[in-house]
Amino acid sequence: MSTAVEAIYIFNQNHHCILEHVYRSRPPPPHAILPLYQRQTIPRPSVIHLPDVNPPTVLFSLLHANLLFLSTASTDVEPLFILEFLHRIIDVFEEFIGAPLLANKIESSYDVVAQLLGEMCDAGSVCNTEPNALRDDVDIPGWMDKLLVGVGLPGNPPGSLSTGGHKQHLQLNPSTTGPAIPWRRANVRHTSNELYVDILETLNVTLAPSGRPLAAIANGSIAFTSRISGVPDLLLTLSASGGKIGLEKAIELPVFHPCVRLARWKERPGELSFIPPDGKFVLAGYEVNLMPSIHDLKSWSNANLQLPASVEVLKSLGQNGADFEIRLAIHNTFPGSAPALQTQRPAFGSRGSGTSTPVFGNNSNAGPTLQDVVVTVPIPDGVRSVIDLRASRGEAYFTASESLVEWRLPTKAAASPGTATLRCTVVGPVADEDTDGMVNGFHSDPTSGDYDEQQDTYQSSAPQPIKAPKPRDKQDAQDPKQVQLNAPLMPSSAALSFTVKGWLASGIKVDGLVIDSRRSKGLGEGVKPYKGVKYLTASRKGIETRC
Numbered sequence: 320m321s322t323a324v325e326a327i328y329i330f331n332q333n334h335h336c337i338l339e340h341v342y343r344s345r346p347p348p349p350h351a352i353l354p355l356y357q358r359q360t361i362p363r364p365s366v367i368h369l370p371d372v373n374p375p376t377v378l379f380s381l382l383h384a385n386l387l388f389l390s391t392a393s394t395d396v397e398p399l400f401i402l403e404f405l406h407r408i409i410d411v412f413e414e415f416i417g418a419p420l421l422a423n424k425i426e427s428s429y430d431v432v433a434q435l436l437g438e439m440c441d442a443g444s445v446c447n448t449e450p451n452a453l454r455d456d457v458d459i460p461g462w463m464d465k466l467l468v469g470v471g472l473p474g475n476p477p478g479s480l481s482t483g484g485h486k487q488h489l490q491l492n493p494s495t496t497g498p499a500i501p502w503r504r505a506n507v508r509h510t511s512n513e514l515y516v517d518i519l520e521t522l523n524v525t526l527a528p529s530g531r532p533l534a535a536i537a538n539g540s541i542a543f544t545s546r547i548s549g550v551p552d553l554l555l556t557l558s559a560s561g562g563k564i565g566l567e568k569a570i571e572l573p574v575f576h577p578c579v580r581l582a583r584w585k586e587r588p589g590e591l592s593f594i595p596p597d598g599k600f601v602l603a604g605y606e607v608n609l610m611p612s613i614h615d616l617k618s619w620s621n622a623n624l625q626l627p628a629s630v631e632v633l634k635s636l637g638q639n640g641a642d643f644e645i646r647l648a649i650h651n652t653f654p655g656s657a658p659a660l661q662t663q664r665p666a667f668g669s670r671g672s673g674t675s676t677p678v679f680g681n682n683s684n685a686g687p688t689l690q691d692v693v694v695t696v697p698i699p700d701g702v703r704s705v706i707d708l709r710a711s712r713g714e715a716y717f718t719a720s721e722s723l724v725e726w727r728l729p730t731k732a733a734a735s736p737g738t739a740t741l742r743c744t745v746v747g748p749v750a751d752e753d754t755d756g757m758v759n760g761f762h763s764d765p766t767s768g769d770y771d772e773q774q775d776t777y778q779s780s781a782p783q784p785i786k787a788p789k790p791r792d793k794q795d796a797q798d799p800k801q802v803q804l805n806a807p808l809m810p811s812s813a814a815l816s817f818t819v820k821g822w823l824a825s826g827i828k829v830d831g832l833v834i835d836s837r838r839s840k841g842l843g844e845g846v847k848p849y850k851g852v853k854y855l856t857a858s859r860k861g862i863e864t865r866c
Contacts, residue, residue: 321394321395321396322396322397322400322444322445323342323343323392323394323396323443323444324342324343324390324392324401324404324440324443324444324445325341325342325343325344325346325390325391325392325393325443326339326340326341326342326346326390326391327339327340327342327388327389327390327405327408327436328340328349328352328388328389328390328391329386329387329388329389329425330349330353330386330387330389331385331386331387331422332385332386332422334353334357334387336349336350336353337422337425337426338425338429338432340433340436342440342441342442342443343442343443344393344443346376346391346393347372347376347391349389351372352369352378352389352391353389355367355369355371355372355378356378356380356387356389363380364380365379365380365381365398365402366378366379366380366398366402367379367380374393375393376391376392376393377391377392377393377396377398378390378391379391379392379398379401379402379405381402381405381406381409383409383420384419384420384421385422386420386422388405388408388409390404390405400445404439404440404445404448407439407448408435408436408439410450411435411439411448411450411453412425412432412435414450414598415428415431415435415450415453415457415459416428416431416432430460431457431459431460434456434457434458435453435457438453438456438457439453447501449501449502449596450596450598451502451503451504451596451597451598452501452502452503452504454504455504455505500550500594501577502576502577502578502596502600503550503578503594503595503596503597504597507547507548507549507550507597507841508548509546509547509548511546511849512546512547512548512842512846512847512848512849513544513546513547513848513849513850513851514543514544514545514546514547514553514832514848514849514850514851515543515544515850515851515852515853516541516542516543516555516829516832516850516851516852516853517541517542517543517544517852517853517855518539518540518541518542518823518827518829518852518853518854518855519539519540519542519855519856519857520537520538520539520607520823520824520825520855520856520857521537521538521539521857521858521859521861522535522536522537522609522626522824522856522857522858522861522862523535523536523537523538523861524536524609524624524626524858524861524862524863525863525865526629526862526863526864526865527865528864528865528866530629530631530864532610532611532624534610535608535609535610535624536606536607536608536609537606537607537609537823537824537825537856538604538605538606538607539570539604539605539606539607539823539825539827540601540603540604540605541601541602541603541604541605542599542600542601542602543555543595543599543600543601543602544598544599545595545596545597545598545600546597546598547595547842547848548841548842548843548846549839549840549841549842549843550594550839550840550841551594551595551834551839551842552592552593552594552834552835552838552839553591553592553593553594553595553832553833553834553835554590554591554592554831554832554833554834554835555590555591555593555602555829555831555832556589556590556591556829556830556831556832556833557570557589557590557591557827557828557829557830558589558827558828558829558830559589559825559826559827559828560826563587563588563589566588566589566827567588569607569825569826569827570588570605570606570607570825570827571605571606571607571608572605572606573603573604573605574603574604574605575591575602575603576593576596576600576601576602576603578593578594578595578596578602579591579592579593579602579603580592580593591603607824607825607827609624609625609824609825611624625653625654625824625826626650626824626862627649627650627651627652627653627687627689627817627819627822628647628648628649628650628689628692628733628815628817628862629647629648629650629815629862629864630645630646630647630648630694630813630814630815630862630864631645631646631648631864632644632645632646632696632810632812632813632864632866633645633646633866634809634810634866635802635805635806635809636742637744637797638796638797638798638801639797639798639801639802639805640797640798640801640802640803640804640805640806641744641745641746641747641801641805641808642742642743642744642745643742643743643745643809643810644740644741644742644743645694645696645726645740645741645743645813646738646739646740647692647694647712647726647728647738647739647740647741647815648737648738649689649692649733649735649736649737649738649739650736651689651734651735651736653686653687653819653822654826686821687819687820687821687822688730688734688819688820688821689730689733689734689817689818689819690730690733690817690818690819690820691730691816691817691818692713692727692728692732692733692815692816692817693725693726693727693728693815693816693817694725694726694741694813694814694815694816695723695724695725695726695813695814695815695816695860696723696724696725696726696743696810696812696813696814697722697723697810697811697812697814698717698722698723698724698745698810699722699807699808699809699810699811700722701747701748701807701808702722702745702746702747702808703746703747703748704717704719704745704746705717705724705743705744705745705746706743706744706746707742707743707744708724708741708742708743709741709742709743710726710739710740710741711739711740711741712728712732712733712739713726713727713728713729713732713739714726714727715727715741715743717743724741724743724810726741733817745805745808745809747804747805747808810866811865811866812863812864812865812866813863813864813866814860814861814862814863814864815858815860815861815862815863815864816858816859816860816861816862817857817858818855818856818857818858819855819856819857820853820854820855821853821854822854822856823854823856824856828854829852832850832852834848
């Protein structure tokens with residue numbers, strides 16, 4: 320199975336091809352590939368087999384920032400290899416021409432884009448995809464070149480120190496040439512030396528109607544920002560409850576940046592030894608199984624899953640069974656988090672140069688907080704509208720175009736523990752006031768076609784007595800027939816979204832970040848980098864409660 324890339328096509332949001340780069344073979348043109356891609360049903364898969372094309376072709380697709388990236392392959396290739404290459408192209412483009420990635424940026428910077436595509440892949444073989452290494456090979460025009468080209472003069476005037484001339488000068492001087500590290504630029508210099516660690520975990524939890532967890536996974540990523548001179552050699556130490564055994568059980572299926580020394584991790588789990596690239600990059604990724612043990616499942620509670628909030632759905636309420644209620648339980652308990660006054664974490668950085676920093680900002684004593692709480696309730700297609708939305712906290716609204724009920728709680732409302740409720744009424748194809756056996760105020764018999772003429776109609780002028788409203792929550796007065804008719808209109812699930820700063824669901828923490836002075840080069844004596852760490856747990860409709 321080969322790993323050759325045949326062509327790259329980029330389309331804008333109007334489905335116009337703004338870039339076509341062919342590496343090898345004679346792939347189908349973009350105007351022939353796009354209709355075959357659009358013919359697929361939404362959501363379109365990332366890998367599509369096109370048997371009608373001669374020769375039969377496999378199409379790889381990726382959507383990013385309203386841009387469509389397509390790649391073709393007429394031979395057997397590794398699908399993940401091609402998709403990963405498309406992701407690398409997006410990362411490199413954002414690094415060189417700026418994020419967010421827009422169509423006009425690609426068109427106006429075609430000279431840089433063409434160099435990048437040529438350096439990243441040669442005749443279909445992927446060569447170099449590290450942004451730091453590409454900066455030494457790709458000439459980026461400076462402001463003087465752009466000014467001269469804008470007035471109609473050629474760029475790179477004689478006597479000017481252009482980017483290419485500066486690189487040639489560094490290459491001719493062996494004393495200034497750094498070590499050959501693919502992911503780090505040579506001769507890196509920074510006036511302020513800084514190191515930042517950001518750990519983000521995304522929750523994916525599915526709960527049964529009884530509240531029993533069916534699946535609970537946290538996908539984590541360790542983002543690292545390095546702005547430090549020379550070639551530093553770093554050691555990042557992670558910990559979890561239970562020591563090394565607990566860390567091995569917590570972190571499953573880890574993936575690392577090429578700069579990480581795998582032998583050190585296998586020998587001592589939790590220790591990441593690496594020479595970082597310059598700038599921001601993803602150091603590692605992992606997966607954590609949050610499912611409690613079989614013993615804990617028998618006495619399940621939200622504390623077992625370490626969830627700061629949970630959702631419960633009650634449906635078929637009210638006299639006609641047309642109401643449903645969402646109950647949001649806010650616990651604001653963060654197992655494993657330090658007390659609010661101990662967020663300074665003096666242990667972080669105590670074994671290396673520099674000083675430790677608070678988890679969030681400078682001199683911040685605030686503990687973990689629940690923010691951006693949103694409850695999303697999908698509504699069946701048969702519902703015309705959702706009316707009478709009554710929320711005890713926050714605001715709720717119904718979007719008919721998306722058939723969704725969204726309930727948003729501000730940060731202040733989500734700060735206090737307790738239970739918040741949302742009561743809604745659905746309106747189906749037939750209005751609630753129209754009941755069987757009544758046609759415009761007349762009692763009728765559908766079998767015989769007769770109706771009662773003595774029944775008062777809307778034309779009656781006699782005043783009608785006002786009846787006291789019946790309580791909506793009274794379940795013993797429900798009409799079983801109406802409840803059965805409205806049952807298909809009830810929601811079947813609810814999704815919870817939130818973010819928590821300063822806390823991780825897996826309990827993983829950073830114990831230290833040490834600079835090995837013996838292995839590091841070019842840092843300088845007495846330099847103490849500023850170090851910082853942040854934790855963030857997010858659920859983007861990741862906690863789903865079925866009902």
